[in-house]
Amino acid sequence: MTIAAHTLGCKLNFAETSDIISRFINAGWQQVDFNDTADLYVINTCTVTAIAEKKCRNAIRQATSANPDAIVAVIGCFAQNAPTEIAGIQGVDIILGNGQKHHLLEYVERFIADRHNVSNSELPSTNPEFHLAFSHADRTRTFFKIQDGCDYFCTYCAIPFARGRSRSATIDETVAMARKIAASGAKEVVLTGVNTGTFGINNGETLLQLTQQLDKIEEIERYRISSIEPNLLTNDIVDFVASSRAFLPHFHIPLQAGSDKILSLMHRRYNTDFYHRLLEKIKHVMPDACIAADIMAGFNGETEDEFEKVKQFVESLPISYLHVFTFSERPNTAVLKLDGRIAVHQRREHSRQLQAISDLKKQQFYKSQQGRSRRVLWESTVKENMIYGFTDNYIRVRQPFTPQSKQLVNTTTEFLLNHFIASDEVFE
Ligand code: SF4
Numbered sequence: 156m157t158i159a160a161h162t163l164g165c166k167l168n169f170a171e172t173s174d175i176i177s178r179f180i181n182a183g184w185q186q187v188d189f190n191d192t193a194d195l196y197v198i199n200t201c202t203v204t205a206i207a208e209k210k211c212r213n214a215i216r217q218a219t220s221a222n223p224d225a226i227v228a229v230i231g232c233f234a235q236n237a238p239t240e241i242a243g244i245q246g247v248d249i250i251l252g253n254g255q256k257h258h259l260l261e262y263v264e265r266f267i268a269d270r271h272n273v274s275n276s277e278l279p280s281t282n283p284e285f286h287l288a289f290s291h292a293d294r295t296r297t298f299f300k301i302q303d304g305c306d307y308f309c310t311y312c313a314i315p316f317a318r319g320r321s322r323s324a325t326i327d328e329t330v331a332m333a334r335k336i337a338a339s340g341a342k343e344v345v346l347t348g349v350n351t352g353t354f355g356i357n358n359g360e361t362l363l364q365l366t367q368q369l370d371k372i373e374e375i376e377r378y379r380i381s382s383i384e385p386n387l388l389t390n391d392i393v394d395f396v397a398s399s400r401a402f403l404p405h406f407h408i409p410l411q412a413g414s415d416k417i418l419s420l421m422h423r424r425y426n427t428d429f430y431h432r433l434l435e436k437i438k439h440v441m442p443d444a445c446i447a448a449d450i451m452a453g454f455n456g457e458t459e460d461e462f463e464k465v466k467q468f469v470e471s472l473p474i475s476y477l478h479v480f481t482f483s484e485r486p487n488t489a490v491l492k493l494d495g496r497i498a499v500h501q502r503r504e505h506s507r508q509l510q511a512i513s514d515l516k517k518q519q520f521y522k523s524q525q526g527r528s529r530r531v532l533w534e535s536t537v538k539e540n541m542i543y544g545f546t547d548n549y550i551r552v553r554q555p556f557t558p559q560s561k562q563l564v565n566t567t568t569e570f571l572l573n574h575f576i577a578s579d580e581v582f583e
Pocket residue numbers: 305306307308309312313314315349350384
């Protein structure tokens with residue numbers, strides 16, 4: 156039997172898809188490409204924006220029309236929040252929310268036996284399960300899910316409804332899994348979660364304690380902490396990263412709004428002053444650190460006057476680039492009850508302007524690194540006779556592929572950043 160999977164959304168979803176597929180492979184299934192004919196299509200979905208949901212619908216339609224005899228399973232966040240809508244799509248056989256998706260193999264085996272459609276989007280409110288998982292982006296980099304769920308309930312966010320309360324495994328269990336990742340040969344591990352900074356909240360442990368233990372696994376050369384809430388990125392963690400063996404000077408710190416008024420409407424747990432001071436602290440101890448920030452354009456209250464303040468604030472930050480999202484209301488979120496809605500065309504215009512600021516910031520960051528020598532982990536990707544990699548501070552670089560380059564794959568070398576190729580956002 157063959158299985159084909161398509162994943163939408165975050166790195167967490169990718170790690171979980173890998174984990175689910177490996178269960179099928181252990182049971183004798185064979186994985187094929189999503190564009191090939193398969194006996195089972197799995198779509199691991201995302202609900203973060205209206206666009207993400209549209210992509211899910213398209214992927215589901217692609218699967219249902221690819222092979223009329225195939226089983227189609229829709230799992231994950233969109234399946235959690237919109238099971239009735241998905242059940243209305245012809246050809247979908249199994250719908251599992253986040254509480255059940257790790258049991259997909261059992262659901263599929265039951266479906267093969269009795270051919271009864273299944274929909275289960277129950278998310279236990281107490282003691283939901285936690286599954287450690289990891290995925291290989293390629294031979295060099297691995298996304299490692301160390302945490303799931305969120306207790307914050309920001310007013311725009313549907314994720315706590317889709318993934319439940321914050322939870323994680325113990326440090327001992329997490330370190331044991333990291334040793335398995337190390338044994339697989341991965342040199343770089345990206346720690347991911349929904350609200351990574353709340354790691355250990357259910358066990359009386361902390362993210363700082365985890366990072367200190369992970370740093371001792373010598374076979375893993377590099378760690379990145381993916382996204383972490385500003386109020387949870389403590390001075391202790393920043394200082395530890397600066398002095399650690401393997402944690403890299405690269406941070407992804409959601410800002411979401413550059414205005415105290417809007418941050419408060421969003422129920423975020425920091426203000427602009429706090430955020431600014433945090434970034435200054437990071438740059439003080441790691442001057443070459445890459446800092447990325449998520450920001451939402453067009454949330455309630457972002458009038459033209461307020462947006463001018465947002466732009467000024469973002470321009471003042473020592474960030475390397477932004478991930479800009481255009482705000483769209485998600486079902487059941489608290490924002491639906493708030494005043495101050497912004498017209499959709501204004502949201503898009505704000506988004507465009509923030510993207511322009513981001514492009515400029517990125518150019519400035521790259522320019523600041525020109526002429527520097529940084530350590531690069533080389534990947535197996537070869538495009539147009541070039542081999543690619545990332546510096547410790549997350550700059551994509553390339554050099555000509557030669558017969559000797561094969562030996563570079565999955566190793567780190569010092570690399571001089573001397574020629575910036577703007578269109579590809581890479582250094583040569
Ligand atoms: S911290 Fe806020 S934005 Fe992030 S997942 Fe939790 S509720 Fe959503």
